[in-house]
Amino acid sequence: MDTDKKKKLTLFALTWPIFIEIFLHMLMGNADTLMLSQYDDQAVAAVGVANQIMSVIIVMFGFVAMGTAILIAQYLGARQEREAGRIAVVSLAANLVFGLALSLILFGFAPQILGAMNLPPELMNMALVYLRIVGGFAFVQALIMTAGAIVKSHGFTKDVMWVTLGMNVLNVIGNYLLIFGPGPFPSLGAQGVAISTAGSRTIGFIVLGFLLYRRVNGELPFAAVFRSFPKPEIQQLLKIGIPSAGEHLSYNMSQFVITIFIAAMGTAELTARVYVTNIMMFILLFAVAIGQGTQIIVGHLVGEGKYREAYERCMKSLWIGMGLSIGAASLFAVFREPILSIFTDNPDIIEIGGILLLLTIILEPGRTFNLIVINCLRAAGDVRFPVYIGILSMWGVSVTISYTAGLVFGLGLIGVWLSFIADEWLRGLLMLRRWKGRKWERMGFTSGKTDSGKAAGS
Numbered sequence: 002m003d004t005d006k007k008k009k010l011t012l013f014a015l016t017w018p019i020f021i022e023i024f025l026h027m028l029m030g031n032a033d034t035l036m037l038s039q040y041d042d043q044a045v046a047a048v049g050v051a052n053q054i055m056s057v058i059i060v061m062f063g064f065v066a067m068g069t070a071i072l073i074a075q076y077l078g079a080r081q082e083r084e085a086g087r088i089a090v091v092s093l094a095a096n097l098v099f100g101l102a103l104s105l106i107l108f109g110f111a112p113q114i115l116g117a118m119n120l121p122p123e124l125m126n127m128a129l130v131y132l133r134i135v136g137g138f139a140f141v142q143a144l145i146m147t148a149g150a151i152v153k154s155h156g157f158t159k160d161v162m163w164v165t166l167g168m169n170v171l172n173v174i175g176n177y178l179l180i181f182g183p184g185p186f187p188s189l190g191a192q193g194v195a196i197s198t199a200g201s202r203t204i205g206f207i208v209l210g211f212l213l214y215r216r217v218n219g220e221l222p223f224a225a226v227f228r229s230f231p232k233p234e235i236q237q238l239l240k241i242g243i244p245s246a247g248e249h250l251s252y253n254m255s256q257f258v259i260t261i262f263i264a265a266m267g268t269a270e271l272t273a274r275v276y277v278t279n280i281m282m283f284i285l286l287f288a289v290a291i292g293q294g295t296q297i298i299v300g301h302l303v304g305e306g307k308y309r310e311a312y313e314r315c316m317k318s319l320w321i322g323m324g325l326s327i328g329a330a331s332l333f334a335v336f337r338e339p340i341l342s343i344f345t346d347n348p349d350i351i352e353i354g355g356i357l358l359l360l361t362i363i364l365e366p367g368r369t370f371n372l373i374v375i376n377c378l379r380a381a382g383d384v385r386f387p388v389y390i391g392i393l394s395m396w397g398v399s400v401t402i403s404y405t406a407g408l409v410f411g412l413g414l415i416g417v418w419l420s421f422i423a424d425e426w427l428r429g430l431l432m433l434r435r436w437k438g439r440k441w442e443r444m445g446f447t448s449g450k451t452d453s454g455k456a457a458g459s
Contacts, residue, residue, distance in 0.1 A: 068242025078304020100140030107136025370429025
């Protein structure tokens with residue numbers, strides 16, 4: 002990567018397109034929920050449960066995409082463009098194969114998977130249709146995540162933003178036509194949302210693939226990589242990606258189990274959780290965008306051996322993210338009833354949802370620690386510690402307290418939210434302590450060597 006490109010890697014230049022991209026991704030999910038809520042509350046709950054399963058699957062794709070982002074950023078920081086290109090090609094191929102396998106599993110075993118979720122009988126048919134369509138095209142999402150990670154790691158975060166904007170526009174149009182069925186179009190409800198989601202993602206990947214070809218094609222050695230099995234590159238991706246995605250996978254699996262607890266509370270509680278979770282996504286925007294932008298910068302700095310600058314960048318980003326997250330959570334809490342009324346007129350859902358949004362003011366600062374500091378630890382090559390702590394806290398704290406407080410003591414969703422607060426703050430403070438301990442500096446450049454054969458930063 003040349004000097005001009007490296008000058009563009011400021012936090013603001015990287016983060017604002019990522020912010021808009023994530024906002025648009027969240028808007029796509031909220032558009033599905035909002036438009037379905039005008040059709041049927043039960044359809045919202047069915048799609049929400051199916052998307053909980055899809056969240057787990059997407060995290061499984063993420064282990065390759067995450068390893069790709071970290072390795073490419075480090076290689077580019079060390080000025081090893083050829084190695085960065087090899088990682089990019091191998092990651093695309095690996096996630097395509099993995100994605101196709103999981104798509105077949107989701108399509109073929111959808112009834113068994115949903116049955117394990119303790120789904121109310123009245124929601125089963127809608128959830129089954131949705132999961133088979135969206136799950137059957139899951140491989141497209143795997144490719145989008147990988148191609149997006151490659152493009153963003155090269156600094157072209159605006160490209161991914163524009164693609165996401167296009168997908169959102171297509172998704173909203175498709176939702177309107179296939180949920181409500183104006184004119185000659187059929188009214189398909191949850192099935193219509195599934196078709197629209199799968200279709201917009203497919204078109205989005207085609208466009209993103211074209212942009213990938215234009216931006217970094219000269220650094221993507223497709224032919225050279227596939228002359229022989231790319232074992233070293235796959236080992237590098239797995240070494241970084243599996244532990245990095247392990248924390249995400251543990252989180253989503255714990256949420257999967259907690260969703261089963263909530264399903265046992267009733268359809269109203271399950272629907273309230275879906276609405277509040279969708280609203281909370283907008284509060285998360287700031288921390289997620291800052292975390293991803295900081296990860297790219299820290300990865301480049303670690304590749305260059307600039308550890309002090311990497312440390313300071315993380316700390317500055319953390320305090321920025323904390324301030325923005327608390328402000329956003331407070332704003333949503335103040336206007337909680339009007340916001341929830343956009344989704345539903347059910348007074349029980351609005352009441353419990355309002356309490357959850359108030360608790361979110363306490364929850365979000367703890368979550369911000371994890372979203373920003375964990376990304377920095379991964380970018381620096383410290384990928385195992387977040388996984389170990391995450392597994393212990395998510396299952397020992399979040400799942401345990403959710404069941405005990407929510408079901409045993411009868412606190413319902415309030416008990417679940419209290420478990421989230423305890424989990425996020427415990428993990429967040431432990432991650433901050435790890436970063437300040439600076440053990441990650443001794444781990445060095447993840448790939449091991451620079452062009453000169455010396456460890457980067459030595």
